Amino acid sequence: MSELVKNNELVREDLSKRPSVLRGDKVTKVFGYGNSKTIAVNQVDFNFREREVVSIVGESGSGKTTLAKMLLGLIGVTDGVVYYKDAVRDITSHKKKKEYWRGIQAVFQDPFSAFNIFSKIDSLLLDCIALMGGKKLPPEKKYEMMSEACSFVNLKYDELTNKYPFELSGGQMQRLMIARVFLMTPKILIADEPTSMVDACSRATILDMLMKLRDEVGMTIIFITHDIGLAYYVSDTVYIMERGKFVEVGTAEDIILNPQAEYTKRLISDVPKIHEEWDLSTV
Numbered sequence: 001m002s003e004l005v006k007n008n009e010l011v012r013e014d015l016s017k018r019p020s021v022l023r024g025d026k027v028t029k030v031f032g033y034g035n036s037k038t039i040a041v042n043q044v045d046f047n048f049r050e051r052e053v054v055s056i057v058g059e060s061g062s063g064k065t066t067l068a069k070m071l072l073g074l075i076g077v078t079d080g081v082v083y084y085k086d087a088v089r090d091i092t093s094h095k096k097k098k099e100y101w102r103g104i105q106a107v108f109q110d111p112f113s114a115f116n117i118f119s120k121i122d123s124l125l126l127d128c129i130a131l132m133g134g135k136k137l138p139p140e141k142k143y144e145m146m147s148e149a150c151s152f153v154n155l156k157y158d159e160l161t162n163k164y165p166f167e168l169s170g171g172q173m174q175r176l177m178i179a180r181v182f183l184m185t186p187k188i189l190i191a192d193e194p195t196s197m198v199d200a201c202s203r204a205t206i207l208d209m210l211m212k213l214r215d216e217v218g219m220t221i222i223f224i225t226h227d228i229g230l231a232y233y234v235s236d237t238v239y240i241m242e243r244g245k246f247v248e249v250g251t252a253e254d255i256i257l258n259p260q261a262e263y264t265k266r267l268i269s270d271v272p273k274i275h276e277e278w279d280l281s282t283v
């Protein structure tokens with residue numbers, strides 16, 4: 001991780017002037033009823049802007065994945081409103097959902113769950129092209145797009161055709177997920193612990209690729225993580241989540257160098273070497 005250099009330029013730029021891409025007003029998710037009721041996400045407000053890198057940080061069980069699933073429209077919102085590009089999000093029909101998913105995509109913790117294991121890799125990539133409206137493109141064009149996407153993540157398309165996802169290593173699969181994002185160029189990418197399965201070296205590479213995509217495509221990235229050190233390194237803005245609530249929100253610098261909430265202070269102190277390892281003195 002130490003080879004990553006924190007990119008502060010965007011923090012300096014005034015984030016509040018950039019258009020909002022995803023906004024939430026008192027977004028809530030309750031599972032179950034009566035005695036077995038769990039308020040997984042409890043009235044959270046947020047505003048994610050164009051090209052912003054956001055981290056949502058909290059311990060296991062704090063509600064991060066539930067929030068991510070609501071943002072993706074994979075599960076319903078119990079209460080509150082989600083705005084997409086400043087309009088109330090409408091995913092009430094299958095058609096509207098598909099349209100929404102052109103703009104918002106995810107990279108999950110477990111790449112094995114992200115793919116249909118019975119589809120070969122070329123057809124997985126072709127599906128992305130189709131989803132983006134490229135179904136009728138000539139085969140040479142599709143081949144060119146798939147090769148480009150693979151080489152963006154240091155995979156060779158020609159070596160992958162005719163293979164199934166389970167024939168790849170975890171790291172290769174994670175890169176394949178990023179190749180799919182490259183093909184789909186969503187406005188928003190949600191990355192739920194995207195690097196937890198891979199070793200430190202691939203981890204830095206994956207983060208690097210995602211940041212490069214952000215720059216090239218102008219994507220907003222939402223990292224979901226329990227790793228506050230990672231959040232500091234990659235994000236413009238950090239949301240700290242404790243038991244379904246945001247207890248603190250601010251720039252990555254403010255949160256790490258001047259935490260206010262007890263919970264945030266504890267998360268930072270749980271990373272004993274954060275100050276040495278990440279050399280905050282140069283910030």
Ligand SMILES: Nc1ncnc2c1ncn2[C@@H]1O[C@H](COP(=O)(O)OP(=O)(O)O)[C@@H](O)[C@H]1O
Binds near residue numbers: 038039040059060062
């Ligand atoms: N489908 C579900 N049904 C009931 N409870 C759930 C469900 N999904 C998550 N929860 C509960 O919601 C809380 C938040 O879980 P989760 O969003 O997975 O947290 P995190 O991703 O931060 O670890 C936990 O208490 C979890 O047990």
Ligand SMILES: [Mg+2]
Binds near residue numbers: 064065066
């Ligand atoms: Mg989770």
